[in-house]
Structures are given as structure tokens and as C-alpha cells.
Amino acid sequence: MSYRYLPMTEQDQKEMMDTIGIQSVEELFADIPEKIRYKGQLNIEKELPEPELVNYLQGLAGKNVNTKQYPTFLGAGVYDHYISSVVDHVISRSEFYTAYTPYQPEISQGELQAIFEFQTMVSELTGMDLANASMYDGQTALAESAMLSAGQTRRKKLIVSKAVHPEARAVLHTSAKGQNLTVVEVDVEAGVTNLAALKDEIDNDTACVIVQYPNFFGSIENLQEIEEMTHAQKAMFVVSSNPLSLGLLKPPGHFGADIVIGDIQPFGIPAQFGGPHCGFFATTKKLMRKVPGRLVGQTTDDQGQRGFVLTLQAREQHIRRDKATSNICSNQALNALASSVAMSALGKNGVKEMAKQNLQKAHYAKEQVLNNGVNVVFNQPFFNEFVVKLDKPVQDVNKQLLQQGIIGGYDLGRDYPELDGHMLIAVTELRTKEEIDILAKALGGLQ
Numbered sequence: 306m307s308y309r310y311l312p313m314t315e316q317d318q319k320e321m322m323d324t325i326g327i328q329s330v331e332e333l334f335a336d337i338p339e340k341i342r343y344k345g346q347l348n349i350e351k352e353l354p355e356p357e358l359v360n361y362l363q364g365l366a367g368k369n370v371n372t373k374q375y376p377t378f379l380g381a382g383v384y385d386h387y388i389s390s391v392v393d394h395v396i397s398r399s400e401f402y403t404a405y406t407p408y409q410p411e412i413s414q415g416e417l418q419a420i421f422e423f424q425t426m427v428s429e430l431t432g433m434d435l436a437n438a439s440m441y442d443g444q445t446a447l448a449e450s451a452m453l454s455a456g457q458t459r460r461k462k463l464i465v466s467k468a469v470h471p472e473a474r475a476v477l478h479t480s481a482k483g484q485n486l487t488v489v490e491v492d493v494e495a496g497v498t499n500l501a502a503l504k505d506e507i508d509n510d511t512a513c514v515i516v517q518y519p520n521f522f523g524s525i526e527n528l529q530e531i532e533e534m535t536h537a538q539k540a541m542f543v544v545s546s547n548p549l550s551l552g553l554l555k556p557p558g559h560f561g562a563d564i565v566i567g568d569i570q571p572f573g574i575p576a577q578f579g580g581p582h583c584g585f586f587a588t589t590k591k592l593m594r595k596v597p598g599r600l601v602g603q604t605t606d607d608q609g610q611r612g613f614v615l616t617l618q619a620r621e622q623h624i625r626r627d628k629a630t631s632n633i634c635s636n637q638a639l640n641a642l643a644s645s646v647a648m649s650a651l652g653k654n655g656v657k658e659m660a661k662q663n664l665q666k667a668h669y670a671k672e673q674v675l676n677n678g679v680n681v682v683f684n685q686p687f688f689n690e691f692v693v694k695l696d697k698p699v700q701d702v703n704k705q706l707l708q709q710g711i712i713g714g715y716d717l718g719r720d721y722p723e724l725d726g727h728m729l730i731a732v733t734e735l736r737t738k739e740e741i742d743i744l745a746k747a748l749g750g751l752q
Contacts, residue, residue, distance in 0.1 A: 318330075372576060375707075375710050375711060375712050376711060376743075376744075377712035377731075378670075378713060378714050378731055378732065379712050379714055379715055379731060380714070380715065380731025380733075381715040381729055381731070382470055382472070382568065382570075383576050383579060383582075384549075384571050384689075385576055385733055386549070386571050386572075386659070386733050386734065386735065387659065387734060387735055388573055388575065388647060389646075389647060391650050392643050392646045395642070395643075396646065400415055401415070401416065401419070401642055404416045404638065404639075407615065408615070410612065410613065410614045417601050417613035417615070419641070419645055420438040420439070420601045420613075420638060420642075421601040421603060422649075423438070423439060423641040423642070423644060423645045424436045424601060426644075427548070427569070427585045428587055431546065431585075431587040432556030432557060432559045432562075433556075433587035433589065434587075434588070434590045435587065435588065435589075435590065435596075435600065436585055436586060436587040436588075437587075437596045437598045437600055438598055438599040438600060438641070439569075439583050439598070439637045439640070440583070440586055440598055441581075441583075441584055442568055442583065442584045442637075443566065443568030443585075444473040444476040445584060446545075446567065446568075446585065447469070447473045447477060447543070448473075448480040448481075449480075449566075449586065450515070450543045450564040450586065451465075451477055451480065452484060452486075453564065453592065453596070454512040454513035454540075454541040454543065454564070455484060455512040457541065457592065457595060458540065458541060460510050460540070461485070461487055462489060462508070462510045462511045462512055463486055463488045463489070463511075463512055464489045464503070464506050464514045464515065465477060465514075466490070466491050466498040466503070466515065466516045466517065467490050467492055467498075468493045468497060468498050468517055468520035468521050468524070468526070469515060469516065469521060470517060470521050471521070471720040474488075477515075489506055491503045493522075495684070495685065496682070496683030496685045496687075497520065497522075497524050497526055497527070497685055498520070498531070500530060507538045509538060509539075511535075511538055511540040513540055513541040513542070513563075513564075514531060514535040514541075515545065516543075516544060517544070518544050518545070518546050518547075518550075518554070519554075519688040522683060522687075522690065522691075523687040523688055523692070523729070523731075524683060524685040524687050525554070525685065525686045528544065528557060528560040528562070532561045536561065541563040541564065542560075542564075543562070543565075543566065544562045544564070544565050545566050546565055547567060548567055548568075548569055548585070549571040549656070549659065549660050549663065550688045551660075552657045552659065552660030553657065553660040553661060553688075558587070563588065563589060564588045564592070566584065566585065566586050566587070567584070568582050568584055569582075569583045569641070569644040572643075572644040572648050573640075573643040573644045573648070574640050574643055574644060583640035583641050583643075583644060586598065593617065594617060596617070600615075602615075602616030602617075662733075662734035663733055664688060664689065666732045667689040667691060669732075669741060670732045670736075670741045670744070673741060673744075673745035674693055674744075674745045674748060674749075676745065677746055677749025678749045679694075679695070679745070679748045679749055679752060680694040681694075682727065689731055689733060690730065690731045691729075692724070692727050692728070692729055693727065693728050693730060693748070694727050695728055696726075696752050697751060698718075698726065699717075699726060699727070700716060702748070705747075706744075709743075709747055711744055713728065714729050714731065
């Protein structure tokens with residue numbers, strides 16, 4: 306066998322041809338008319354022996370800049386956080402790594418318990434009654450929360466703040482179109498949702514109001530006021546949250562949120578070029594039977610021993626199609642496990658300390674950036690991201706930062722034309738004082 310990734314040997318091919326009664330591979334294409342067959346040589350690279358191919362691909366990979374080499378200040382939904390070495394050790398075990406769907410509880414207790422612990426931790430973080438057994442990512446979780454709200458209230462209007470992640474809003478628009486729902490986006494003022502504009506939009510056809518906490522700009526929204534105006538019209542209050550921030554901030558559940566969704570990526574999931582991630586969906590007991598995906602429950606067997614089972618499965622694969630609440634057909638069990646291990650390794654005090662370091666280092670970065678003559682545009686309480694205004698295009702500044710060994714922030718002009726020339730800077734617990742000082746000085750020198 307010449308190549309390990311091409312498993313068919315010459316003997317395999319001969320046996321196949323003998324079985325189907327042909328003398329050559331060309332006979333397989335005998336039914337295709339000669340006049341439409343391609344006669345030339347395909348314009349593809351010549352094959353390489355495996356050692357040369359491996360070296361070539363490793364050379365290409367080596368050209369990528371990564372967060373192990375350069376400090377990164379790029380966030381916008383994907384963050385560079387500390388991950389304990391125990392996370393990779395646990396999720397690499399074959400019983401977890403190869404597990405898919407725990408349909409048979411008698412042989413899936415480990416997987417079921419891992420999902421149950423994930424649900425429990427998410428419920429505690431968000432201040433909600435229960436959470437499901439994970440979703441694809443935060444963006445699809447947000448769209449699912451809106452679809453649930455529309456079905457529960459029998460209303461057609463979905464209100465979302467423009468301070469919600471642009472990609473999440475894009476997914477929401479796509480999902481809403483299929484359900485003939487109307488999406489109304491509320492403007493941002495001074496880095497947070499314009500509450501006067503929001504109040505004007507909420508009416509008796511509003512299914513839900515969706516905000517992000519902290520929002521896409523890192524600012525902290527006034528959840529108490531938003532909750533009051535939302536529930537005054539009997540609409541549902543949906544909050545998208547960074548789970549790490551909830552180690553410090555008052556959880557949305559304590560503000561009366563009906564649904565809390567988000568992406569668990571900050572706990573145990575590397576940036577890994579954008580995915581895969583793991584979404585979470587937490588809600589109240591009232592909505593338990595409407596939750597998309599699955600719920601794992603704890604029970605006892607006939608001998609009184611603790612056990613775990615799939616309790617509720619409201620997707621169309623399990624129940625009558627007209628009774629299904631979602632077409633979410635899987636969960637991110639391995640990534641959910643990674644997050645559970647990461648949170649367990651940190652513990653409650655560790656999560657709080659990690660969140661505190663994000664807060665303190667981001668505020669230190671803001672001070673240093675200001676001291677170096679860079680304009681910080683929003684004067685709002687924020688978590689680990691803030692916005693600066695530059696005198697040059699963000700794309701050009703980021704190229705120059707990269708030449709200095711720094712991965713810069715997010716170009717907000719890509720999604721907000723009115724914020725052209727503005728950069729979203731993320732600072733996590735992994736950034737050192739020295740790295741922050743270098744960034745501030747570099748930004749000041751590029752003005």
C-alpha cells in the first residue's frame with residue numbers, strides 16, 4: 306500500500322473487479338458516451354509521497370499566526386482564555402471522545418452524567434431553573450430562543466438590540482424568515498441599547514426582546530429597566546450572555562429573564578480558528594417542555610442507585626413532527642464536557658477570580674490606551690472589551706500591529722458603518738501587563 310490514507314490495495318481492486326465481472330477500471334465508465342468524456346489532463350497538482358506532503362502542509366500551517374506566538378487582543382465572541390491541561394486529558398479519553406448520542410442509558414452513564422453536570426453549572430451561572438444538553442453555538446441558541454418565544458406567545462414581532470453580536474442577528478433574520486416572523490433592530494446609543502427607542506417598539510405583538518449582557522461592545526446593559534418594559538407588554542425577555550462575566554455580574558435570571566442563551570467557549574474551548582463552539586440554553590420550569598434539544602435528568606434505579614437518563618427530547622426525531630419545538634438534531638457533547646471539566650477545575654472561586662482578572666486588566670488597558678493619546682469612545686461600565694477610535698483605517702493599523710508581533714482588535718466598521726475607524730479591543734486574564742503596555746504604546750504611535 307503506497308499511501309496509508311488510500312486504503313484500497315491492488316489486491317482489493319482486483320478482487321472488486323473479479324466480483325463485478327470487469328477486466329479494467331475503465332469499464333466502470335462504459336455507459337458514459339465517449340463524446341462527453343473529458344480527454345485532457347485535470348489541472349491539479351502532481352501527487353506527492355506522504356513524507357513530502359506532510360512537510361508541505363506543515364510549512365503552510367507554519368505561516369499562520371497563532372495566539373501561542375503573538376498576544377491577541379481580538380475578541381468579538383471568540384476569546385483567548387486559560388484552559389487547564391486536565392481538560393484535554395479528559396476529553397481525549399476514548400469513552401468520551403468517541404461517544405455520540407447516549408440513547409442507551411445502561412451503557413452511557415458517563416456521558417449522561419457529564420451532560421447533566423454541564424446543565425447544572427449553566428443553570429447556576431445564569432440563575433435559571435434549568436439548562437439543556439448544549440446547542441451548536443451561541444448564535445443558533447439565540448435564534449432558537451426567538452422561535453420558542455414566538456411559539457409560546459403566538460406573536461410575530463422579534464425585537465433585538467443592534468448591540469447584539471452581528472452574526473447572531475444574521476442567524477436570527479434567517480430563522481425568522483422561514484417562520485414568517487418580523488425582526489426589528491433597535492439602535493445603539495453611547496455603546497448600549499437606546500432604551501427610549503426600545504420602549505417605542507415594544508407592543509402587544511412583540512414576542513420577545515433580545516439583548517446581550519455584556520453586549521457586543523463590552524458594555525453592560527440595564528437589564529432591570531429592559532425587563533420591566535418587556536414584561537409590561539407580556540413579551541418574553543431573552544438575554545445573551547458571556548458565561549465568564551457571570552462569575553462577577555448579577556445573573557440574568559435574577560433580573561427576571563425568561564431565557565438566557567450564549568456560547569460556553571470561554572470555558573475550556575480553544576479559539577481554534579473560529580470553531581466548533583458549544584451553545585447553552587437556560588430557561589424557567591414553565592418553558593421546560595419547549596426547550597430545543599435534550600434535557601438529561603437524574604433518577605434512581607430499582608436498587609436505589611443514582612443514575613442519569615434522557616428526560617425530555619422535544620425535537621422532531623423523537624416525537625410527532627407537529628409537536629416538535631426544534632429541528633436541532635444533535636448536541637456538542639464533547640465541547641460541553643470540555644467546559645464542564647474547565648469549570649470544575651477552576652471551581653467557583655476560580656471562575657470568580659478569572660472574571661475579576663478580565664475586568665481589571667481590561668480597565669487597566671483602557672487607562673493605558675488613553676494615556677497614549679488614543680480615544681476611547683464609550684463611557685459605559687464594561688467587562689473585558691472596549692472600543693477605541695483610530696485616526697487610520699483599522700485594517701491598516703492591524704497590519705502594522707502584526708508586524709510588531711501583536712494581534713489587534715476587531716474592525717467594527719465591518720458591521721457598523723457608523724463606527725468605521727473604530728476597533729473593539731478584548732483583554733483576557735492571559736494578557737500580561739507588559740503585553741498591554743506594548744499594545745497601548747503601539748496604538749499611540751500609530752495615531
